[in-house]
Amino acid sequence: MVIVARESQHRPISSWPKAHQPREKLRLQGANSLSDAELLAIFLRAGVKGKSAVSLAQDLLTQFQGIQGLVNANTEDICKCFGMGPSKWAQIQAAYELVRRCLQESLCAGAVFSSLLQVREFLQAKIGRLPHEVFLCLYLDSSNRLIECQELFRGSIDRTAIYPREIIKESLARNASSLIVVHNHPGGNPLPSPQDELITKDLQEALSWVDIELLDHCIVAGHGFFSFSDAGLLNRL
Structure with missing residues (x-):
C-alpha cells in the first residue's frame, strides 16, 4: 500500500494521488478506511496556505486531544486556531449534532x-x-x-x-x-x-x-x- 508522505500532506489535496484524497478514498474504500483527520478534513472542506485540510484537521485533533475535546470546544477556542473561524466551528457542531440525532432516531426505531x-x-x-x-x-x-x-x-x-x-x-x-x-x-x-x-x-x-x-x-x-x-x-x- 502506498502511503502519502507526511511532508506531502501539507500540499493541497488536489495534488495528492487520486486514491489518497479523502473523498475519493471514502468512495472507494468506505468511511472506515479514513483516519479521524481525513474524516474531519471532509467537513472542513479546505485547508489554509501551507496546510491541507487533512494537516489542519490533524493540528486541531492534537491541540484539543481528540474528537471529544474538539466538539466540546467553544467558538472562541476554535477561532484562536490558525485557519479556523465561526463557520468551520459551526460545521463541526452540525456534524456532531447529526450523529446525536441519528442515534436517537435509531433508538426510537x-x-x-x-x-x-x-x-x-x-x-x-x-x-x-x-x-x-x-x-x-x-x-x-x-x-x-x-x-x-x-x-x-x-x-x-x-x-x-x-x-x-x-x-x-x-x-x-x-x-x-x-x-x-x-x-x-x-x-x-x-x-x-x-x-x-x-x-x-x-x-x-x-x-x-x-x-x-x-x-x-x-x-x-x-x-x-x-x-x-x-x-x-x-x-x-
Missing part, C-alpha cells in the same frame, strides 16, 4: 436492549459533555422501544434533586412499561456515590408499586460509563 452499545453512545453524545448535572428518563413500551427521552431534573455541577413521585407521574402519563434513568457526573468519575445507590433503591421500590420495571440506572461521564444493571447491582439494592 428499534428495541432499546437489542443494542446496549447504541444506547451508551447516544447517552454519551447527549449529556457526557455537559458542565452541569442532569437527570434523564428513557420511557419504554412493552417491547422495550423508546417512547421518549426526557430531561426531568437539572442541578448544579455535583448535585441534582431527584423526586420519585415526579418520575412515576411522568411514566404513567406515557403509559411506560419500563424505565431507564440516567444522570451525568461532570467531574469525570462515573462510579456511583452512596446517594446514587440510595435513589436507585428508592426508585426501584416506588416503581414496583405501579408495576413499572426499572431496567437500569446509567451514569455518564466524559470518558466513562457505569450501568447498575451491568454491574449486577439492581437486584442487590
